Amino acid sequence: MDRKIGFIGGGNMAEAIIKGLLAGGVPAAELAVSEPSEARRNLLAERYGVHILNDNVQLCRMSDAIVLAVKPQVAGQVLGALGAGLTDKLFISIMAGVKSAAIEGMLGSEARVVRVMPNTPALVLQGASAISRGYNATEDDLVLTRRIFDLVGTTCVVDEKLLDAVTGVSGSGPAYVLTFIEALSDAGVKHGLTRDVATALAAQTVYGTAKLLMESHEHPAALKSNVASPGGTTIAAMHSLDRDGFRAATINAVDVCVARSKELGEK
Numbered sequence: 285m286d287r288k289i290g291f292i293g294g295g296n297m298a299e300a301i302i303k304g305l306l307a308g309g310v311p312a313a314e315l316a317v318s319e320p321s322e323a324r325r326n327l328l329a330e331r332y333g334v335h336i337l338n339d340n341v342q343l344c345r346m347s348d349a350i351v352l353a354v355k356p357q358v359a360g361q362v363l364g365a366l367g368a369g370l371t372d373k374l375f376i377s378i379m380a381g382v383k384s385a386a387i388e389g390m391l392g393s394e395a396r397v398v399r400v401m402p403n404t405p406a407l408v409l410q411g412a413s414a415i416s417r418g419y420n421a422t423e424d425d426l427v428l429t430r431r432i433f434d435l436v437g438t439t440c441v442v443d444e445k446l447l448d449a450v451t452g453v454s455g456s457g458p459a460y461v462l463t464f465i466e467a468l469s470d471a472g473v474k475h476g477l478t479r480d481v482a483t484a485l486a487a488q489t490v491y492g493t494a495k496l497l498m499e500s501h502e503h504p505a506a507l508k509s510n511v512a513s514p515g516g517t518t519i520a521a522m523h524s525l526d527r528d529g530f531r532a533a534t535i536n537a538v539d540v541c542v543a544r545s546k547e548l549g550e551k
């Protein structure tokens with residue numbers, strides 16, 4: 285990568301990205317994390333060998349690109365304490381909702397900011413990240429950000445106003461998918477499968493179906509139709525899912541998620 289990458293906040297998402305970057309060949313010596321919890325610092329140092337500290341200002345000094353991986357609710361406090369004048373640094377914010385203009389407002393109007401909405405499958409190099417460039421960020425900043433997140437999955441570039449929608453689909457998406465897998469596994473157990481077998485079958489079905497969809501480039505409805513034999517089992521189940529509002533429940537959940545992301549951006 286040739287550039288030092290620092291993380292402010294060493295929580296779940298930072299860990300997922302760090303693990304992915306290491307697996308993608310980035311040396312631990314190029315990564316540093318500033319994190320207030322001693323337990324987290326020790327865990328990150330022991331598990332990944334990255335440099336750890338409890339000083340966000342020092343972290344910025346020693347890094348070329350700084351990933352803002354704290355909760356949106358503490359953005360003001362964290363960024364306010366960094367102060368202005370860090371124009372030689374790139375700030376990569378993964379915070380849900382918080383707009384690049386607000387980050388520039390807190391770091392100084394010249395601050396170079398790129399926003400990314402990643403997701404936790406980055407942990408196994410299967411993340412989906414959408415990237416959006418702030419006002420002062422350069423083409424090189426965008427390229428570097430893309431290189432970082434390409435190492436942990438797929439990336440796309442979107443207009444910043446669409447990042448709330450991205451959060452609704454892929455940022456929070458793993459939680460919906462895991463709920464579905466859990467429910468499918470429960471159903472298997474209800475019908476006599478062991479938990480291990482039911483969860484393995486449910487997870488592989490989601491994984492395999494996603495791979496099939498991505499490799500075929502077909503519309504999901506076309507592939508769905510291939511599963512449903514006339515008068516068969518699948519069409520009966522699909523009728524039941526429609527009757528119970530499965531699709532509407534999914535769309536409603538994304539609506540609420542997008543609204544919450546917008547709300548976090550207004551604080």
Ligand SMILES: NC(=O)C1=CN([C@@H]2O[C@H](COP(=O)(O)OP(=O)(O)OC[C@H]3O[C@@H](n4cnc5c(N)ncnc54)[C@H](OP(=O)(O)O)[C@@H]3O)[C@@H](O)[C@H]2O)C=CC1
Pocket residue numbers: 292293294295296297298318319320321324340352353354355356358362378379380401402403404455456
């Ligand atoms: N989790 C996910 O799936 C995704 C999360 N995101 C975004 O990533 C960000 C982080 O989320 P997530 O990793 O889940 O949250 P976590 O709470 O797991 O991580 C945040 C970390 O920041 C630490 N922290 C708190 N205050 C400071 C501070 N002043 N300086 C440095 N570190 C601090 C917290 O420490 P402590 O716990 O001790 O307060 C915690 O370890 C959020 O903004 C979220 O919107 C984006 C996409 C997906």
Ligand SMILES: O=C(O)[C@@H]1CCC=N1
Pocket residue numbers: 380451455456
């Ligand atoms: O729940 C959250 O707020 C974060 C943002 C996307 C996924 N997790």
